[in-house]
Amino acid sequence: MADNSTFEEGFNNTYTDYSSFNGTFNGTYSNNTNGTFTGAEEKVETIPISFYTPIVYAVILIVSLMIFSRRYKANRIRKLAEQPEIFDEHDAKELYFELQGLSTTEKIHEKVLKAALLNRGAEAIRRTLKLKELAPQIELMYKNGSVGEDYWERFQAETKFVEVEFRETIQEAENLQPGWPKLFATLCQEICFNQALSRRYQSILKRKEVCIEEWDLKINSDGTLTK
Amino acid sequence: MASTALRYNPNNKLINDDSDSLTESREISIMQINKLSTAIISESNPNFTPQLNDEHSKMIKSLFESGLAMLKQKKMPEALKNITLAVDMAQRSRAPYEAFGIQLQEIQFMLRHKIDLSLLTGRFLDALQDIEFLMNTGMAQSDVYIRKSDALLKLSQFEQAKICCERGLALHPNEVKLKALYLEINRRLADYNGDI
Numbered sequence: 151m152a153d154n155s156t157f158e159e160g161f162n163n164t165y166t167d168y169s170s171f172n173g174t175f176n177g178t179y180s181n182n183t184n185g186t187f188t189g190a191e192e193k194v195e196t197i198p199i200s201f202y203t204p205i206v207y208a209v210i211l212i213v214s215l216m217i218f219s220r221r222y223k224a225n226r227i228r229k230l231a232e233q234p235e236i237f238d239e240h241d242a243k244e245l246y247f248e249l250q251g252l253s254t255t256e257k258i259h260e261k262v263l264k265a266a267l268l269n270r271g272a273e274a275i276r277r278t279l280k281l282k283e284l285a286p287q288i289e290l291m292y293k294n295g296s297v298g299e300d301y302w303e304r305f306q307a308e309t310k311f312v313e314v315e316f317r318e319t320i321q322e323a324e325n326l327q328p329g330w331p332k333l334f335a336t337l338c339q340e341i342c343f344n345q346a347l348s349r350r351y352q353s354i355l356k357r358k359e360v361c362i363e364e365w366d367l368k369i370n371s372d373g374t375l376t377k
Numbered sequence: 378m379a380s381t382a383l384r385y386n387p388n389n390k391l392i393n394d395d396s397d398s399l400t401e402s403r404e405i406s407i408m409q410i411n412k413l414s415t416a417i418i419s420e421s422n423p424n425f426t427p428q429l430n431d432e433h434s435k436m437i438k439s440l441f442e443s444g445l446a447m448l449k450q451k452k453m454p455e456a457l458k459n460i461t462l463a464v465d466m467a468q469r470s471r472a473p474y475e476a477f478g479i480q481l482q483e484i485q486f487m488l489r490h491k492i493d494l495s496l497l498t499g500r501f502l503d504a505l506q507d508i509e510f511l512m513n514t515g516m517a518q519s520d521v522y523i524r525k526s527d528a529l530l531k532l533s534q535f536e537q538a539k540i541c542c543e544r545g546l547a548l549h550p551n552e553v554k555l556k557a558l559y560l561e562i563n564r565r566l567a568d569y570n571g572d573i
Contacts, residue, residue, distance in 0.1 A: 265413035
């Protein structure tokens with residue numbers, strides 16, 4: 151019996167320990183969940199927030215985004231402006247503005263200004279065509295990694311500049327003669343092609359001289375070879 | 378920007394730039410503007426269109442036809458002179474805004490005759506330059522390659538002639554005249570190099 155009682159005592163003790171453990175467990179569980187929640191809810195202190203607070207927050211957010219965007223754009227434009235251009239001269243455009251400047255001091259025939267503007271428009275078309283011709287190759291080279299991000303951006307910026315330049319010439323044409331822009335674009339295209347033809351024709355003489363020099367030819371005054 | 382260097386002459390309505398730093402591209406632009414100014418000032422219609430000037434067409438046609446008439450009489454140098462004048466007139470008298478398509482066809486047609494006459498009269502270098510012009514304006518027919526190879530051969534530029542002939546054969550592989558010319562060029566090249 152003594153053994154039994156010892157066993158019972160031990161068992162009861164153990165059981166009591168277990169129940170205490172169980173009690174602790176349950177208590178802890180309650181504290182961690184419902185108990186805690188109920189307790190914290192009771193302690194919440196409500197801070198009064200103004201109705202304008204979210205609006206002020208939103209305004210600050212939007213304004214800071216706008217400032218960032220403006221600075222980012224300005225930075226991008228500055229970087230683009232600093233990049234070297236693909237076409238290194240703007241003679242047609244400069245000559246038009248120089249003539250316009252001269253027209254303020256002396257009387258310049260209106261048709262001379264028109265001619266300078268047509269030349270400027272033809273040059274813009276020539277550049278547009280050149281860039282369009284180059285576009286597939288440059289795109290391929292960019293995809294292959296043969297040209298870098300800088301050159302790609304330069305190329306894209308140049309394409310936009312040329313478009314803007316042609317739009318400006320059309321606007322100038324409207325200022326010079328209202329209703330002219332309809333014909334202006336067609337005329338510019340014809341002039342562009344004819345000027346290209348003329349340049350090739352004029353280069354014949356120069357090329358001939360180069361050939362005579364390089365090939366060491368002896369040419370008579372009538373153009374035949376000296377025997 | 379050399380804004381002070383530009384001068385305007387109110388008498389002939391032309392512009393010029395006499396500065397020392399005048400670049401070639403600026404000079405070309407000034408020439409183009411002057412040519413355009415002359416053409417526009419003589420045009421009475423303010424809304425001028427890219428139509429061809431009939432008077433110019435008649436003058437060019439009559440000069441060219443007189444050249445062909447000389448050719449029929451076997452007067453080669455005179456025929457060449459008239460056709461050269463017709464080509465020059467087409468380039469000088471036509472306004473830059475006149476229809477490009479027709480101008481191109483006109484000049485190509487006249488130049489083909491001029492090239493044949495230049496080759497016949499022994500002006501191989503002139504013929505070569507005109508052929509280059511035709512090629513630069515998009516002509517790639519077999520007869521252009523035949524004439525160019527022939528002109529280069531006559532100028533003793535055998536390597537160039539061979540390259541031109543090979544290019545022509547690549548585009549026109551069944552052209553018998555080009556094949557014959559290619560064999561002749563190879564023979565002359567071997568002779569020149571002392572291989573024969």
